[in-house]
Amino acid sequence: MRVVADTNVIISMLLWGKSLERLFVLINTRRITLCFSPQTIDELFRVVRYPHIQKQSEKLKVPTEALIDKLLAASIIVYPHAELTVIKEDQSDNRILEAAIASSAKHIISGDKHLLKAKKIHSIPILAPREFLASFN
Numbered sequence: 001m002r003v004v005a006d007t008n009v010i011i012s013m014l015l016w017g018k019s020l021e022r023l024f025v026l027i028n029t030r031r032i033t034l035c036f037s038p039q040t041i042d043e044l045f046r047v048v049r050y051p052h053i054q055k056q057s058e059k060l061k062v063p064t065e066a067l068i069d070k071l072l073a074a075s076i077i078v079y080p081h082a083e084l085t086v087i088k089e090d091q092s093d094n095r096i097l098e099a100a101i102a103s104s105a106k107h108i109i110s111g112d113k114h115l116l117k118a119k120k121i122h123s124i125p126i127l128a129p130r131e132f133l134a135s136f137n
Contacts, residue, residue, distance in 0.1 A: 011053060015060060048068065
């Protein structure tokens with residue numbers, strides 16, 4: 001099953017992940033496949049360079065960029081054809097929606113209030129991580 005997860009969900013899964021440990025297992029066992037676009041990949045690498053993210057990575061001795069490289073190697077990269085402007089409050093959230101549509105994702109996993117408020121895009125449900133995990137069999 002193809003899913004798109006926002007950057008904060010991925011970072012949380014990698015570095016703060018007890019509540020998202022099952023998501024990590026689902027990805028590693030290939031029960032779900034993460035989908036990214038070049039724009040969402042750029043954002044992911046930009047965010048892992050934030051000082052508080054680097055500090056957590058060093059504290060846990062987790063090579064974040066190497067983990068992301070492995071995650072991307074097991075993911076699908078899509079190239080959206082259209083730029084969306086659905087989320088007015090935070091334009092970068094639209095990149096998540098574009099990746100979901102381009103990949104024909106079954107779900108978008110996000111903790112972002114703007115995305116969650118939208119509830120769905122093109123019949124793709126937008127769920128908080130806990131909701132997604134509760135609905136996943």
